[in-house]
Amino acid sequence: MAAPGFIAIGSGPAGLSAAETFRSKHPGIPVRILTVDPALPYARPPLSKGYLCGREAKRDLHSAGWFGRNNVELIRGVTVDRIDTAGQEVVTAGGQRYPYWHLVVASGAAAVKLDIPGAEAALTLRSFGDAVALKMAARYADSAVVIGGGLIGCEAAACLAASGVDTALVAAEAVPLQRRFGLEAGERVVKILSDNGVGFVGETTVTEIGDSCVVLDDGTTVQADLVVSATGMRPDIRLAESAGLETRDGRIVVDEHMHASARNVYAAGDVALAHNVTARRRIRAEHWRDAAHEGLVAGLTAAGFSASWDQVPGFSCTIGDSVLKYSGWGNYETCRLVDNHNGFTVWYETGGDVVGVLTLNADEDHRRAEELLRA
Incomplete structure (x- = not known):
């Protein structure tokens, strides 16, 4: 049986960020990433923003050599069958058992x-x-x-x-x-x-x-x-449900440190319903930047360091040469669109407070909104 250590299930931004962060703090403890994807960890946003358009963009997050140099075991093309939270081990569909001291569930989502x-x-x-x-x-x-x-x-x-x-x-x-x-x-x-x-x-x-x-x-x-x-995605929480982790609204419930309901188990990315310190409530992270930051928090927490999720969620959408940028907390009561000479800004408000902003060619508005959103 493999030596116990840190395990991340999933090689997306959350799982990779968690594993990389933990490794940076503990160079001597085994770190493993188990993923069903046969490819090296890659960024998904460039797939629809560049690759499909014929614009080559950097996709691989790390070279194959990086994992060897940093002593991170990347196990690709493997399906995790179940999580034994009592025995603290992960069991694959082939019967291989991987014991863990800390486990991050970052199994992502599947297309609907x-x-x-x-x-x-x-x-x-x-x-x-x-x-x-x-x-x-x-x-x-x-x-x-x-x-x-x-x-x-x-x-x-x-x-x-x-x-x-x-x-x-x-x-x-x-x-x-x-x-x-x-x-x-x-x-x-x-x-x-x-x-x-x-x-x-x-x-x-x-x-x-x-x-x-x-x-x-x-x-x-x-x-x-x-x-x-392109009808949406659904978080893959089957492992969490079978392991008895607390779930709500199709996601794994975690606190601001990414702790799940079982000892030494964390969740990050699409599967997580995490408490955001700045928002003072649990919100969904549905995009790359948020997943990576949640993974960072999970990795630091597992490594024994103080960390919490406090970033304002945000993402961009590229349609041809137009780049829409959004930051905000999701829900809103009213919205107000302001046109400018080559773009626009949409302000989203609740109770008179700014809770979101969408911009096209209005970076100054976007920067100003970031301050308002944190307030």
């Missing part, structure tokens, strides 16, 4: 699958393997339909259109990103998509994927040699 006839023909964009398959399929497609008006859907649609594919984005909302950012911001996004060659079909759903087409709920068909499903 369509539940319609022909759904098996749709491609997703969650992993590097997905991105490779989608990029290859686009080479042989004249037309595409992207289902889902979220961040990934908008980015992927713009990339497909830029590669010469006649692309339409279909969503149940009146405009893309409406639930997250509001109607006015969504209308600006429709214009950005149009400027990048993407047609938008709103307030409708796809009821069937047929032979080179999709069928909408009113019976009309849209030509599609290629169909992309």
